Amino acid sequence: MADPQHTQTSSQAGWIGLVPAVLSLALFAAFASQLPAIAAGDVQRLVWEWVPALGISLSFLLDGLSLTFALLISGIGGMVFLYANTYLAGHPQLTRFMLFLTGFMLAMLGLVLADNLIALFVFWELTTITSYLLIGFGHATENGRRSALQALFVTGAGALALLAGFILLGITAGTFEISALMAQGDTLRAHALYLPILILIIAGTFTKSAQFPFHFWLPNAMAAPTPVSAFLHSATMVKAGVYLMARLYPTLSGTDVWFWTLTIAGAFTALFASVLALRQTDLKQALAYTTLMALGTLTLFLGQSSSYAITGFVTFLVVHSLYKAALFLVVGCIDHATGSRDAETLGGLGRAMPVTAAAAALAALSMAGLPPFLGFIGKELLYAGILALDAKVLIFAAALIASNVLMFAVAGIVALRPFWGRAHGVPPRAPTEAPLFMLIGPVILGALGLMLGLFPAGLQTALVDPAVASLLGQDTKAKTLTLWHGVNLPLILSGATIAAGVMLYLTHRPARAALVWLDDRTPSFDAGWDRFLKGLKALAAWQTRYLQTGVLRNYIAATLATVLVAIAGTMFARNAWPQMPDISDASWPLIAICLFTCAGAVMTALTSSRIAAMAALGVVGIGVALVFIVFSAPDVAITQLLVETLVVVLVAVALLRLPLLDQNGRDTRPRDAALAIGLGATVTAVILAVLEAPLDRRLTSFFETASWPEAFGRNIVNVILVDFRALDTFGEIAVVVIAALSAYALLRATSPAPNTPPRDTPTRQIATPSRAERSNS
Amino acid sequence: MEALLALTIGVLVATAVYLMLARNVLRFIFGLVLISNAANLTIFVAGRLTAGAPPLIPEGAKAPVGEVANALPQALVLTAIVIGFGLFAFALVLMFRAYTHLGTLYSDDMQVAEPRSTASTPSHLTKDTQMTERPAE
Numbered sequence: 001m002a003d004p005q006h007t008q009t010s011s012q013a014g015w016i017g018l019v020p021a022v023l024s025l026a027l028f029a030a031f032a033s034q035l036p037a038i039a040a041g042d043v044q045r046l047v048w049e050w051v052p053a054l055g056i057s058l059s060f061l062l063d064g065l066s067l068t069f070a071l072l073i074s075g076i077g078g079m080v081f082l083y084a085n086t087y088l089a090g091h092p093q094l095t096r097f098m099l100f101l102t103g104f105m106l107a108m109l110g111l112v113l114a115d116n117l118i119a120l121f122v123f124w125e126l127t128t129i130t131s132y133l134l135i136g137f138g139h140a141t142e143n144g145r146r147s148a149l150q151a152l153f154v155t156g157a158g159a160l161a162l163l164a165g166f167i168l169l170g171i172t173a174g175t176f177e178i179s180a181l182m183a184q185g186d187t188l189r190a191h192a193l194y195l196p197i198l199i200l201i202i203a204g205t206f207t208k209s210a211q212f213p214f215h216f217w218l219p220n221a222m223a224a225p226t227p228v229s230a231f232l233h234s235a236t237m238v239k240a241g242v243y244l245m246a247r248l249y250p251t252l253s254g255t256d257v258w259f260w261t262l263t264i265a266g267a268f269t270a271l272f273a274s275v276l277a278l279r280q281t282d283l284k285q286a287l288a289y290t291t292l293m294a295l296g297t298l299t300l301f302l303g304q305s306s307s308y309a310i311t312g313f314v315t316f317l318v319v320h321s322l323y324k325a326a327l328f329l330v331v332g333c334i335d336h337a338t339g340s341r342d343a344e345t346l347g348g349l350g351r352a353m354p355v356t357a358a359a360a361a362l363a364a365l366s367m368a369g370l371p372p373f374l375g376f377i378g379k380e381l382l383y384a385g386i387l388a389l390d391a392k393v394l395i396f397a398a399a400l401i402a403s404n405v406l407m408f409a410v411a412g413i414v415a416l417r418p419f420w421g422r423a424h425g426v427p428p429r430a431p432t433e434a435p436l437f438m439l440i441g442p443v444i445l446g447a448l449g450l451m452l453g454l455f456p457a458g459l460q461t462a463l464v465d466p467a468v469a470s471l472l473g474q475d476t477k478a479k480t481l482t483l484w485h486g487v488n489l490p491l492i493l494s495g496a497t498i499a500a501g502v503m504l505y506l507t508h509r510p511a512r513a514a515l516v517w518l519d520d521r522t523p524s525f526d527a528g529w530d531r532f533l534k535g536l537k538a539l540a541a542w543q544t545r546y547l548q549t550g551v552l553r554n555y556i557a558a559t560l561a562t563v564l565v566a567i568a569g570t571m572f573a574r575n576a577w578p579q580m581p582d583i584s585d586a587s588w589p590l591i592a593i594c595l596f597t598c599a600g601a602v603m604t605a606l607t608s609s610r611i612a613a614m615a616a617l618g619v620v621g622i623g624v625a626l627v628f629i630v631f632s633a634p635d636v637a638i639t640q641l642l643v644e645t646l647v648v649v650l651v652a653v654a655l656l657r658l659p660l661l662d663q664n665g666r667d668t669r670p671r672d673a674a675l676a677i678g679l680g681a682t683v684t685a686v687i688l689a690v691l692e693a694p695l696d697r698r699l700t701s702f703f704e705t706a707s708w709p710e711a712f713g714r715n716i717v718n719v720i721l722v723d724f725r726a727l728d729t730f731g732e733i734a735v736v737v738i739a740a741l742s743a744y745a746l747l748r749a750t751s752p753a754p755n756t757p758p759r760d761t762p763t764r765q766i767a768t769p770s771r772a773e774r775s776n777s
Numbered sequence: 778m779e780a781l782l783a784l785t786i787g788v789l790v791a792t793a794v795y796l797m798l799a800r801n802v803l804r805f806i807f808g809l810v811l812i813s814n815a816a817n818l819t820i821f822v823a824g825r826l827t828a829g830a831p832p833l834i835p836e837g838a839k840a841p842v843g844e845v846a847n848a849l850p851q852a853l854v855l856t857a858i859v860i861g862f863g864l865f866a867f868a869l870v871l872m873f874r875a876y877t878h879l880g881t882l883y884s885d886d887m888q889v890a891e892p893r894s895t896a897s898t899p900s901h902l903t904k905d906t907q908m909t910e911r912p913a914e
Contacts, residue, residue, distance in 0.1 A: 550888065551884070551885050552884040552885070552887075553798050553799075553800065553884060553885070556797055556798060557798055560794055560797075560798075581780030581781075581783065581784065582780060583780050583781045583784075585778060586778050586780075586781045587778075590778060590781060591781065594781055594782065594784070594785040597785055597788075597789070598785055598788040598789075601788055601789050601792040601793075601811055602788070602792055604792060604796065604807050604811065605792040605795050605796050605807075610803075613807055617807060617810055617811070620789070620810075620811060620814055621810075621814065624814050624817065624818060627782065627818065627821070628821070628854075630828055631821070631826040631827060631828055631846060632827050632828060632829060632830050632831040632832070632845070632846035633821070633831070633846060633851045633854070634831055635851065635855060636821070636851050636854050636855055636858070639855055639858050639859065640817075640858055643858055643859070643861075643862045646862065646866075647810060647862065647865060650865075650866060650869055651806075651869070654869055654872075654873050655803075657873070657876075657877075658803060658873070658876060658882065659882060661801055661803060661804065669795075669798065669799070672794075672795055672798040672799075673795055675794065675798070676790075676791040676792070676793075676794035676795035676798070677791050679790055679791065679794050680787040680788060680789075680790040680791025680792075680794070681787055681791075683786060683787050683790045683815070683819070684783045684784055684786060684787030684790075687779075687783040687786060687787075687819060687822060687823065688780060688783050690823055691779050691780070691783065691822070691823070691825075695824070695825055695847075697847070699849055700824075700847050700848060700849045703848055703849060704832070704834075704840055704841050704845070704848065705839075705840050707834060707840075708834050708838075708839050708840065709839055713834075714833055714834040714835075714836070715832075715833055715834075716832040716833065716834065716841070716845075716848035717832055717848050717851045717852050717855065720848060720849065720852040721852050721855060721856070725852065728856060729856065732856045732859055732860055735860050735863050736859060736860070736862075736863040738863075739863035739864065739866055739867040740863070740866070742867055742870075743866055743867050743870035743871075746870045746871060746873075746874045747870055747873075747874070749874070
């Protein structure tokens with residue numbers, strides 16, 4: 001299905017993938033060296049100021065929780081790089097792939113180490129973007145592009161909510177530092193903004209960790225090459241949401257909303273996903289749904305507050321990362337060797353691929369929760385944790401047990417049947433054992449599940465205790481990880497789970513057929529997503545058509561109407577209307593000038609004769625110049641007269657070559673007239689209101705007293721222009737020069753006639769009506 | 778006195794807006810001239826009016842004698858007049874080029890970049906719609 005082009009040259013593994021592999025293993029070693037200090041209860045912080053004014057710093061926190069994640073990310077990362085280097089050997093874009101994957105790993109490490117909410121958000125979005133690139137690595141296929149976009153949209157939309165939640169949280173608490181937030185849990189939980197903060201943050205974590213109803217993007221993300229799935233969907237990307245909920249556990253958990261939201265969403269996702277996992281025939285899809293089940297389980301346990309539940313959470317987190325990465329890599333080996341991932345047909349590969357089969361068995365037994373594997377310990381703790389709940393909510397225990405039964409069966413289908421079951425078809429290629437570098441990862445990860453199960457004490461002191469302390473505080477001890485707790489209820493439930501799981505495995509083919517029948521008859525979220533996107537696009541197209549008419553007049557009208565509403569509305573709301581104007585003090589000459597000006601303006605607006613409009617414009621210009629003369633502004637009046645003359649000359653020149661104003665009857669527009677009168681009245685009201693306020697003459701007084709002593713000029717206006725505000729005047733000259741140059745360039749540009757190729761027509765040929773006729777004929 | 782000019786400015790703005798909303802871009806240019814006149818007058822009036830006392834410093838004095846007109850708005854208006862003229866001249870040339878290039882003065886039909894469907898084109902200008910179907914250069 002995916003991963004084209006790489007199979008032919010798989011033996012020629014290049015060196016390019018070894019660089020990030022070495023990098024991540026070095027990071028793993030560096031983190032591992034911190035284990036003793038962290039296990040001793042130490043917490044390390046590293047701070048760089050970033051945006052101090054906003055309280056945003058690039059700070060990092062290394063405690064039990066972040067160290068657990070960092071080790072999983074760098075350790076599994078190293079093996080995935082080694083694996084991918086062989087798996088994708090010969091792929092033309094191997095370097096790009098390695099770059100994306102390295103970027104993703106570093107972003108993920110930043111995410112789990114960040115101690116500042118905003119820094120964490122930045123890394124969060126970096127993982128979104130890099131995972132988009134990785135999921136869409138097979139961008140030549142439509143499915144790859146669609147899946148990548150879907151993951152980007154769903155997690156990106158959640159991230160926006162998350163950012164809002166972070167900002168609310170930071171403002172409420174007065175700090176963006178997570179280590180400082182942990183101490184404020186009690187005040188924050190009692191705060192009025194607690195609920196909005198929680199809803200926004202959970203929207204972000206549920207989308208990232210694919211909780212129902214945001215689960216649909218994760219199975220689609222299997223369009224990515226298998227190493228990506230092994231990395232993103234075992235320990236990293238999808239666990240980011242779980243990580244964040246765990247990180248903020250001391251700050252936000254413990255309320256009823258927290259308990260019910262996480263418990264219900266987690267339990268439902270776990271059960272729903274494990275049922276759908278059984279339905280899948282593609283091995284990778286089946287694993288994708290079991291990842292959903294694991295994420296649901298982790299969310300369910302983060303909802304609880306008992307020490308059992310949190311110990312179970314941390315243990316299951318490690319268990320799942322190990323076996324899920326191993327199983328994805330194994331499925332990649334099968335795909336690589338046979339060219340098929342179909343659970344219906346594959347079988348009997350154990351003979352040809354014994355090492356792969358062994359690694360698969362190790363991982364699958366851990367997943368199935370059989371002793372003496374770590375998965376068994378994890379499951380025991382989960383059962384103990386869920387039984388610690390109130391008896392009224394034992395329905396969640398039922399959901400957990402049911403999904404574990406399903407997990408057991410799926411583990412068998414994915415990791416045992418292809419190797420030891422009977423084949424029902426012939427794969428595209430004859431199976432051969434996977435190359436060495438593709439076996440290192442699954443074997444080590446699978447073996448770790450067994451080793452840690454046999455000797456859980458090391459894991460307990462190194463990771464589980466410190467991580468539980470990160471969530472519950474130093475005072476609460478984690479429960480002990482051990483294979484044998486004595487005969488108790490969790491052990492009995494484990495036995496029942498195994499028995500029911502074996503039954504289900506034996507009957508899974510008819511069960512699957514029934515599930516397929518059922519699944520086809522229930523609404524699909526994936527199809528709903530398509531409908532949602534289609535509706536969104538239709539909405540955008542509709543509102544664009546409605547608002548963006550493409551008609552200039554409508555835009556101008558909308559702009560002016562907005563100005564009108566903003567100004568008149570404000571004056572109305574604040575009751576700032578001016579007094580009725582008193583014009584009794586006006587002299588007759590002034591009244592004459594104003595009437596003269598108004599008459600010119602109205603004439604310009606209403607006439608359909610070009611000559612009359614031009615003359616009326618001149619009248620207005622001269623009227624304004626007269627106002628300047630009357631009120632002691634001779635310089636302004638002279639400039640106004642000169643400019644007015646130039647305007648009339650230019651308009652006259654242009655009119656010689658332009659058609660009549662109204663070729664098609666008179667132009668009367670009552671709606672525009674209403675808008676125009678409203679705006680004119682508002683402007684008058686604003687000026688009258690301005691005139692009611694006293695005038696601040698400080699600047700004028702400064703210019704009046706400084707004009708002669710400082711600039712030796714007796715004409716104050718001139719002194720302001722050429723001395724005090726000389727740069728403004730220079731800017732004004734520059735504007736005029738630029739306008740002149742642009743006008744010259746416009747006039748000079750060759751004028752391509754509509755029906756002839758450009759640049760052939762001389763500038764002077766301005767044949768207007770004739771061209772219209774030509775194009776008409 | 779100021780109130781009378783405020784009313785005049787209102788009339789200028791109203792006529793300018795009416796003209797700027799016209800289909801014909803030549804009318805838009807007329808509106809542009811009127812609205813820059815209105816803006817200049819607004820600045821001038823907001824600085825209060827003083828008749829018969831230009832802001833000059835008499836020979837021998839260090840500051841103006843008696844109350845003179847406000848010099849600051851006058852300086853601002855001088856700048857505004859010149860810039861307004863620059864804008865007007867450029868707009869006029871642009872309109873002129875648009876006409877020689879597109880063959881119409883009607884802004885609704887200047888649709889080279891995003892041609893509208895013929896159904897929504899005003900019937901009085903159908904002879905010009907072929908201009909809009911010209912292939913891009």
